[in-house]
Amino acid sequence: MLRLRGTSRLSSRQLKNAIGSQEFQVTTYARPDDLLITRGKGSILYDDLHNKKFVDFTAGIAVTSLGHSNESVSKILCDQSKKLVHSSNLYYNAECLELSKKIVEKTKALGGQHDCSKVFLCSTGTEANEAALKFAKKHGSLLGPKKHGIVAFENSFHGRTMGALSVTSNPKYRTPFGDLVPGTSFLNIQDELSVLSNFIKSKKDEIAGLIVEPVQGEGGVFPIPAEKLIGLKQICTENDVVVIHDEIQCGMGRTGKLWAHAYLPKEAHPDIFSAAKALGNGFPIAATMVNEKINNALQVGDHGTTYGGNPLGAAVGCYVMDTIGDEKFLQDVVRKGSAVQESLKKLWDLYPQHITNLRGQGLMIGLEFAEAPKELIKKCRDSGLLIITAGKSTVRFVPPLTITDEEIQEGLSIFEKAVKEVYG
Ligand SMILES: Cc1ncc(COP(=O)(O)O)c(C=O)c1O
The missing domain is CATH 3.40.640.10 (Type I PLP-dependent aspartate aminotransferase-like (Major domain))
Structure with a gap:
């Protein structure tokens, strides 16, 4: 029977088969092997194999600016x-x-x-x-x-x-x-x-x-x-x-x-x-x-x-x-970006020996650490936040531009907690 990929969920057996097929891809990316993205909505991504939900601060590396599975785009x-x-x-x-x-x-x-x-x-x-x-x-x-x-x-x-x-x-x-x-x-x-x-x-x-x-x-x-x-x-x-x-x-x-x-x-x-x-x-x-x-x-x-x-x-x-x-849409990006920067500035004040700089414009923000924040990125992932690095030691915040204030708060509190656990 024809199964409509994308509209119906894959069974857990199919998902297990999928993650078990890693050996068929060339090794040009270092991907975590305990994560299989299966769905997304707005600024949230889901891994149905491991029953996990993530706030997405990556937007597919600054791509899904109008959110995952945007209904108009679909x-x-x-x-x-x-x-x-x-x-x-x-x-x-x-x-x-x-x-x-x-x-x-x-x-x-x-x-x-x-x-x-x-x-x-x-x-x-x-x-x-x-x-x-x-x-x-x-x-x-x-x-x-x-x-x-x-x-x-x-x-x-x-x-x-x-x-x-x-x-x-x-x-x-x-x-x-x-x-x-x-x-x-x-x-x-x-x-x-x-x-x-x-x-x-x-x-x-x-x-x-x-x-x-x-x-x-x-x-x-x-x-x-x-x-x-x-x-x-x-x-x-x-x-x-x-x-x-x-x-x-x-x-x-x-x-x-x-x-x-x-x-x-x-x-x-x-x-x-x-x-x-x-x-x-x-x-x-x-x-x-x-x-x-x-x-x-x-x-x-x-x-x-x-x-x-x-x-x-x-x-x-x-x-x-x-x-x-659209001017209003763009103003909202500036507003949200300032809110994120304000929170990160406070975090920087708390961990000046580990956080060394904060840069960015709008919703393209970098928080630089003294050392490559590898453990922090993993801790965030384990706690339900996807976030990426840039350069040698900068955490990059590039969420969907349509992210809600609540989702920003949710993601930031996971991030702050992870920073505390790793550097506190
Ligand atoms: C500034 C810049 N230029 C070019 C590229 C390459 O774009 P693509 O991966 O779509 O080929 C990227 C991708 O990250 C980028 O950030």
Whole structure:
């Protein structure tokens, strides 16, 4: 008999079989082997095999911003899948056009890239960055024969494919894979603007673009000071270097603005920016936005993808953009983020020898510990809270943006208790 996966629960025998099949997956993740996520609703995840319920402060790594099993998203996926799932990029489809228009209009209306002009739709964050890098290189190639290098920053994360990895600094991710795309220079974002400027000026004929996360996510939740981003844009514009903001983690309302760069004055807006993660609330869809200057450098055939902008993902993306791209929704993210930061500040005051810093914007918050908080993460998990780290020793708080005040309190009290048990 046909069993409808997803609507009916798996039996305990099926769940046991599932967890027993770990040996068939490659070992690229260190997952706890006593946890099998089976369901989610809002900011709560369930493991029906072990009869456990978790407050989710991870949102699938800043993805399910409108909550797990969001009913509107499910309905859109269901309705759209009966209409049209995929038709390729050889033809226009209505959903992909609607989403592109919405992204450009909402971006401009909500203080993002003021000259946002066109959108390239794809499926993952890494691909959105690959597109951004290629677009910057194409623009550079029209200005000079050697102008295809990229400036990136230490502590950055931009993805795992060979191109995106080339601008990702972490040696652990890079070194096993030999030669990457040549022409990347890593600078330290903490350096004085004069140092960054001297480097860019001296290599201006070889540098096509600069890529930066306005809030470094995987590196440990480091918001880049506005003056730095303003200065960088000015230096880059003076040297014909295209500025790319990677908003894959910090975009889509995460910081309390639609895009993190919307906190900047318009002259500091990027030429290109990438988005993914929350854009599909878990359905893989991503986007690369460009201004007219970049678009003018692009021609038919310069880039492509089979799945990008398929009607299923685009239909979800439209709903997510409408919901997150709303002033009231964004104000609520700021309010909740401040409440979380206030509680964490109190905790820091209680454990100054173990907690060393608190950073963040909106609901993208990092609490840094003196040492890698491995035991704390496990203690939280055992007590019903899923939470992740970033960088070497930072606990990262990126819950669904729709998390309720009660769920925040529930999660924070589990966290505080776990801190007390581990460090008290
Ligand atoms: C800032 C940033 N860029 C790029 C990526 C890669 O995105 P994806 O995993 O969807 O390819 C990530 C993923 O964590 C990210 O945080």
